[in-house]
Amino acid sequence: MQPTARRGRPRKQEADARILDAALELLLDCGYDRFSVDEVAAKAQVAKTTLYRRWPTKDHLIVAVVARIQDEVPVEYSGDVRADLTRYLNEIVNGLNRMRQVGRATASGDASAGLVAEVAAAAARHADVGAAVQAMFARRNALVLTLLEQAREHGELRSDVEPGVLFDQLAGALYYRLLVTGRPIDAAYVDRLVTGALTGASA
Amino acid sequence: MQPTARRGRPRKQEADARILDAALELLLDCGYDRFSVDEVAAKAQVAKTTLYRRWPTKDHLIVAVVARIQDEVPVEYSGDVRADLTRYLNEIVNGLNRMRQVGRATASGDASAGLVAEVAAAAARHADVGAAVQAMFARRNALVLTLLEQAREHGELRSDVEPGVLFDQLAGALYYRLLVTGRPIDAAYVDRLVTGALTGASA
DNA sequence: GCAATTACGCAACAGCAGTATCGAAAAGGC
DNA sequence: GCCTTTTCGATACTGCTGTTGCGTAATTGC
Numbered sequence: 086m087q088p089t090a091r092r093g094r095p096r097k098q099e100a101d102a103r104i105l106d107a108a109l110e111l112l113l114d115c116g117y118d119r120f121s122v123d124e125v126a127a128k129a130q131v132a133k134t135t136l137y138r139r140w141p142t143k144d145h146l147i148v149a150v151v152a153r154i155q156d157e158v159p160v161e162y163s164g165d166v167r168a169d170l171t172r173y174l175n176e177i178v179n180g181l182n183r184m185r186q187v188g189r190a191t192a193s194g195d196a197s198a199g200l201v202a203e204v205a206a207a208a209a210r211h212a213d214v215g216a217a218v219q220a221m222f223a224r225r226n227a228l229v230l231t232l233l234e235q236a237r238e239h240g241e242l243r244s245d246v247e248p249g250v251l252f253d254q255l256a257g258a259l260y261y262r263l264l265v266t267g268r269p270i271d272a273a274y275v276d277r278l279v280t281g282a283l284t285g286a287s288a
Numbered sequence: 289m290q291p292t293a294r295r296g297r298p299r300k301q302e303a304d305a306r307i308l309d310a311a312l313e314l315l316l317d318c319g320y321d322r323f324s325v326d327e328v329a330a331k332a333q334v335a336k337t338t339l340y341r342r343w344p345t346k347d348h349l350i351v352a353v354v355a356r357i358q359d360e361v362p363v364e365y366s367g368d369v370r371a372d373l374t375r376y377l378n379e380i381v382n383g384l385n386r387m388r389q390v391g392r393a394t395a396s397g398d399a400s401a402g403l404v405a406e407v408a409a410a411a412a413r414h415a416d417v418g419a420a421v422q423a424m425f426a427r428r429n430a431l432v433l434t435l436l437e438q439a440r441e442h443g444e445l446r447s448d449v450e451p452g453v454l455f456d457q458l459a460g461a462l463y464y465r466l467l468v469t470g471r472p473i474d475a476a477y478v479d480r481l482v483t484g485a486l487t488g489a490s491a
Numbered sequence: 492g493c494a495a496t497t498a499c500g501c502a503a504c505a506g507c508a509g510t511a512t513c514g515a516a517a518a519g520g521c
Numbered sequence: 522g523c524c525t526t527t528t529c530g531a532t533a534c535t536g537c538t539g540t541t542g543c544g545t546a547a548t549t550g551c
Contacts, residue, residue: 093497285488
């Protein structure tokens with residue numbers, strides 16, 4: 086962050102917020118499929134040029150909006166990994182369900198799946214968006230990973246457990262179920278998931 | 289499948305194959321981002337109308353192409369779940385790596401992630417595509433799920449293991465890593481994954 | 492004050508997805 | 522043979538994404 090007094094006319098800071106606000110509002114109102122850059126610019130009372138200077142593609146804009154509504158989930162090791170993990174995963178699920186209201190109009194099943202898939206596709210299309218998405222998730226999950234390490238050092242987890250792999254299993258199962266199998270995700274499922282990952286499948 | 293002699297002019301069967309061939313070729317040559325319906329129609333020497341009568345959107349066409357190159361992986365319970373699972377997951381990884389050649393031109397990292405994400409987004413956008421994708425995966429994974437049940441009955445897995453949840457963990461971790469964290473997936477990772485899921489994380 | 496630089500709004504543009512319309516062709520029903 | 526139905530090819534069109542060019546406004550450096 087260098088507030089380096091740049092050479093030319095400074096950017097209108099107000100515009101950024103107005104655009105993001107308009108974009109979020111449009112996303113909530115109309116859903117992803119009826120979301121058009123032109124309309125965002127119109128709603129924000131900003132020229133399309135101004136918008137595109139900040140976010141070079143629709144994908145960039147969408148990811149910026151999603152990143153903005155991602156709130157941090159406070160996580161602290163309580164001494165009971167099972168409870169902590171269950172709470173955190175349920176928080177993720179709640180976040181997805183909160184997204185679900187986005188674009189009820191899509192009529193094609195699940196809007197949360199739609200947004201997640203759209204973000205994933207955007208990440209795959211543009212390298213810089215991909216980096217931003219990875220950073221977003223890394224930031225979001227950092228606390229949980231350190232929690233897992235604490236639990237391991239505390240003796241609650243096997244010493245050879247790799248937090249990264251374990252978390253891939255848990256979070257991956259949620260998104261896989263959401264995107265691929267399309268079956269519902271509720272607290273009971275989260276419970277079975279955590280139980281399975283902790284106790285293991287071997288007899 | 290009713291070869292019901294319909295009333296009007298019959299569809300040119302040849303066109304379907306020509307379109308799918310052209311689409312696959314274009315996908316292999318140019319990647320997803322330079323893939324345009326107009327060009328597919330031109331390459332297949334078919335009017336755009338003819339194409340759109342068969343696949344009503346670009347998403348439908350893409351999923352049809354991907355479904356076409358999905359080959360079945362034979363799976364049979366060998367008495368060693370660990371080995372069987374490892375083999376199958378590596379098969380999935382190989383499939384993803386085979387996709388990786390698709391669209392080298394995209395320059396944005398990983399083309400396999402791109403296609404997977406694009407298919408997921410298409411599934412979320414259109415209910416019927418979603419159903420087709422779910423069916424595709426269900427068909428692909430059915431053998432593994434029965435394998436897991438056999439292993440459970442054989443006493444190799446705990447009796448309370450739910451094959452569906454276990455498989456979500458494994459496959460989900462792969463796709464989560466591919467799409468979200470973007471870190472490489474190799475045989476060593478698959479190994480750690482299977483080990484983790486089977487032995488469990490609890491001390 | 493003046494030049495250089497950068498942002499702004501406006502308008503026009505190219506490219507692609509998907510739709511609409513039209514005449515012609517190929518089949519069945521009678 | 523004739524009518525109906527459906528497909529085909531061709532063309533033009535709408536709407537959206539993303540780009541470009543241009544005149545103008547705001548700020549820095551001198």
